[in-house]
Amino acid sequence: MNQMKRNEIKYKNLAFSILFTLTCLLFSLNYFENISLAICIQKLGIPLLRLLLFISIGLLAGQVIESFGWTRQVAILARPIFGFSNLGNRCGAAFTTAFISGSAANAMLLDFYEDNKINKMQLFLSNYINHFPAFFLHLPTTVFIVLPLTGTAGALYFIITFLATLLRTICFLLFGRIYLKKHHNIDKERSYTESPSPKNKREKENKKDLTVIIKKIKSKLPARITNIIIWVLPIYTIVFILNLNGVFDYLNKTLSNYVTVTIMPVESLSVVILSFAAEFTSGFAAAGALMDAGVITVKQTVIALLLGNVLAFPIRALRHQLPRYMGIFSPKMGLQLLLSGQLFRVLSIILMGTLYYIVA
Secondary structure (H helix, E strand, O other), X not given: OHHHHHHHHHHHHHHHHHHHHHHHHHHHHHHOXXXXXXXXXXXXXXXXXXXXXHHHHHHHHHHHHHHHOOHHHHOOOOHHHHHHOOOHXXXXXXXXXXXXXXXXXXXXXXXXXXXXXXXXXXXXXXXXXXXXXXXXXXXXXXXXXXXXXXXXXXXXXXXXXXXXXXXXXHHHHHHXXXXXXXXXXXXXXXXXXXXXXXXXXXHHHHHOOHHHHHHHHHHHXXXXXXXXXXXXXXXXXXXXXXXXXXXXXXXXXXHHHHHHHHHOXXXXXXXXXXXXXXXXXXXXXXXXXXXXXXXXXXXXHHHHHHHHHXXXXXXXXXXXXXXXXXXXXXXXXXXXXXXXXXXXXXHHXXXXXXXXXXXX
C-alpha cells in the first residue's frame, strides 16, 4: 500500500510538472515574439530528449554494471587512482563513463548513491573529479578552432586551464585519501567483488541471471527516470525561456563591462566582452585580431582570455548545466554540486593564471 501511495504521488508530481512546463511554453509562445513553435522544437525539444536519453543510459548502465558485477572491470583503468583516494570502483566506473557522457556519469553516481553503494562525500568528490574527463570531451573540436585564431596565446590558455583542472583533480584525490575512511568503501567493494563463501557465490550467480536482472531494472529504473523528469522538464524549460529572452546575455554584458573597466586594460575590453556576449569562438577571434595588430601582447591576451573564462563560464554553467544538475540530483543537491564545482574551478584558474602572470 505504501508503494502504491508513493507511485500515486510520483505520477501526480509528474503530471503537475508536465502541466507547469506546458503552461510556461504556451505563455511564452503567446507573449514573447522571439519564441516560436519551431524554435521550441529545435532548441528545447531535441536537446531535452537527448539529455533524458543520456540520463536514462547512465541509469541503465549503472544498474547493468552493478547487477553483472562489472564494476571492477569498467573501472580497471581508474582503479589505482580511485583506490588511492578511497573512492572505490563504482566512482571509478562513473569516471570512465564521464569520458563519453557527463550526464550518464552523473546518473550512475546518483544510482549508486540511492542504492547506498557510495556515500554523499564520495558522490561530491567523484562529481568534482569528473571535470577532468569533461575537459577532454570537447577538446578536439575546440583546439582546432582556437589554435588557428590565437596561436601561442591559445596554446598557453589551454595549458593553463588544463593545469588548473589537473590541480583540482589531484587536490580532490588527496582529500579523499585523507578524509574518507577506507571501511566506507573497501568493505563494500570486498563484499561485492570477493566471494569466498558458497552463499556469496550463489548470490553472484543469481545476479547474473538475466531474468532477475531485468526484473530488478524494471522495478527501479522507471521510478528513477520519472523522478528526474519531474525536475528536468520545468527547470530546463525556464532556463530555455530566460536564455532566449536575453537574460543571460544581459548578465554577461553587465558583468563584463564592470570588470573590464575596473581591473583590465582598455585594449583587452573587446576580447572579454565578446567572450561574454557571444560564443567562446568570437572571443578568441577578437583576441587573435588584436594580437596580430600589435594592440595587445601574448601575455595580455592569455590573461584576458582567462579572465573571460572565469567570469563567463559560471553564468554559462547556470544556463547550460543547471537544469541537468538539478534534474538529476534534485534541486538542492544539484545546486550545491554546481555552485561548489564552479567555485573550485574559478579558484584553480585564478591561481594558475596568477602564477603565469608572475612567471611569464
